[in-house]
Amino acid sequence: MPTARKLLSADDVRRAIARIAHEIVERNRGVDDLILVGLRTRGIPLALRLRAAIAEFEGAAIPFGDLDVTLYRDDVHQGAPRAVGATTIHGDITNKTVILVDDVLYTGRTVRAALDALVDMGRPRAIQLVCLVDRGHRELPIRPDYVGKNVPTNKEESVKVRLSEVDGGDEVVLLRPSDGQGRGVA
Helix, strand or coil: CEEEEEECCCCHHHHHHHHHHHHHHHHHHCCCCCEEEECCCCHHHHHHCCCCCCHEEEEEEEEEEEECHHHHHCCCCCCCCCCCCCCCEEECCCCCCCEEEEEEECHHHHHHHHHHHHHCCCCCCCCEEEEEECCCCCCCCCCCEEEEEEEECCCCCCEECCCHHHCCCCCCEEEEECCCCCEECC
């Protein structure tokens, strides 16, 4: 049985989203020509929370979209087949700054698939990446623009983001494989 260590509480998640929302507005000098796009599954509620936070202090609603990258993944034919979800982008992304939102950045392969999918939909002026947790171990040269928390991990560990919209509560935990005696292996 793996052992778990809490990395972010519900309050920590809330504060990270508020901070990232402010960083997005500051970096882009406002919200004009921004589109928030959440990656399935947990990137969608994170993007919606960012959208709500920005609307609260900027008084403007940012266009929103959700993206399923299943068919763009380089491992689509490996393992068990995955159900393909809908992709919905409200507005044209051409000449806009797309704020791509995901829960955990690990190898970079999901983000690479998302970049391919977005370019098939139009030609954005820029794509900026938000991730709640960056755990390292990149296989591709991808770096987030906005990060909730950097968490150095080893490859045997995993990071689980739980969000109330999907999982009934907010937290981020680090799961470590057990040593057979109930203790996590470091």
